[in-house]
Amino acid sequence: MQEKNNNLTQEILKKVKQHKKYKSIADEIVVEEINKYLKSNPSEKINKEMIKSIRKQLHRLYSSYQTGKKTKREKYLEELKTNKNNQELLNNLLSITISTKERLNQYPELYKQIFKITGKPKTIVDLGSGLNPLSYPLMKIKTLNYYAYDIDEEDMKFLNKYFKIMKQQGLNGKAEIINLRKLENNSKLKNLPESDIILLLKVIDLIDEKKKNISEELIKQLIKKTKYIVASFATKTLTRKPMKLPRRQGFEKMLERNNLKAQTIKTDNEIFYMISESL
Ligand SMILES: C[S@@+](CC[C@H](N)C(=O)[O-])C[C@H]1O[C@@H](n2cnc3c(N)ncnc32)[C@H](O)[C@@H]1O
Known part of the structure; x- marks a missing residue:
């Protein structure tokens, strides 16, 4: 079970970070949000809603303070x-x-x-x-x-x-x-x-x-x-x-x-x- 969870976490982590806004946020922070999500929404499979919700939290923590000038x-x-x-x-x-x-x-x-x-x-x-x-x-x-x-x-x-x-x-x-x-x-x-x-x-x-x-x-x-x-x-x-x-x-x-x-x-x-x- 533990291993299954680890695999799922890694899969979610990869998916969340595919979006350029979240790609360089430290893994530890993203994993913390993944664990929080899975605790209140237990799941064995990755799904769209899950990725959206985790990215939303990361947006609140980090991305909402950026302007378009980063590039x-x-x-x-x-x-x-x-x-x-x-x-x-x-x-x-x-x-x-x-x-x-x-x-x-x-x-x-x-x-x-x-x-x-x-x-x-x-x-x-x-x-x-x-x-x-x-x-x-x-x-x-x-x-x-x-x-x-x-x-x-x-x-x-x-x-x-x-x-x-x-x-x-x-x-x-x-x-x-x-x-x-x-x-x-x-x-x-x-x-x-x-x-x-x-x-x-x-x-x-x-x-x-x-x-x-x-x-x-x-x-x-x-x-x-x-x-x-x-x-x-x-x-x-x-x-x-x-x-x-x-x-x-x-x-x-x-x-x-x-x-x-x-x-x-x-x-x-x-x-x-x-x-x-x-x-
Ligand atoms: C509103 S911004 C403020 C940035 C800066 N202190 C300033 O006032 O110009 C919030 C900052 O907190 C950082 N942050 C969010 N969660 C954090 C955490 N768990 N540990 C360390 N920094 C965090 C974000 O990445 C972001 O840079």
Whole structure:
């Protein structure tokens, strides 16, 4: 039975990844969604409905934040090699994903405000980073160690190429795959480098599930390895409608329960919590 299941999982994995939108998402994440689907819809055979439903979940976790500009990104990196201070190129790079595009004009002031509270960091760990590391030039920091983690292999390769090019500009970076939902036996999470700031931007809503408050356990583990966690939530949906508040109220209660204090910054479409341990 176990072997049968493994074969089925592999078959589904292959089928799901045939679509280019999902092809470079780490296998572990796809398998997690397959197992969740099979748990509530037991089946011995692959079917269309199943593939559609699993892809829909992956879309929610990853693909919905991409724009059509992804195909141009290698060209932008080539340009960056010879043209590191070009504003238009920076705008193009930041326009590849939706959250970085939304923050385009906000980044300079946003980083100023964040660092006013946290101090200028020497080391940042960015979890569920997407392409946020591309905003480095807007941090106005001369040298920075930047560790980025997310679930898409191609994105992590892209970031590693970016870090190589930006080394001359004082950015020492490394990008790797992580699954933030896996709290046990997760060597990446256990061995995260010590840092001044851990970023969890617009990712908490994606790792929590209805009956599992994964982010509480995650934040309890992370705060031991950093001075500040900077977590953000969207205040508008992808279609720009206002979001419901109860989740964030739950988040604030969770911080209180764990003796964590937080200061907030709001922009048009996002709220940021600068979280530290209460003295
Ligand atoms: C809304 S995007 C935010 C990206 C980036 N933090 C930003 O704000 O610009 C959410 C990110 O979380 C990542 N993500 C989703 N599930 C994850 C998981 N289980 N582990 C790590 N990252 C995850 C997605 O791949 C995506 O890049």
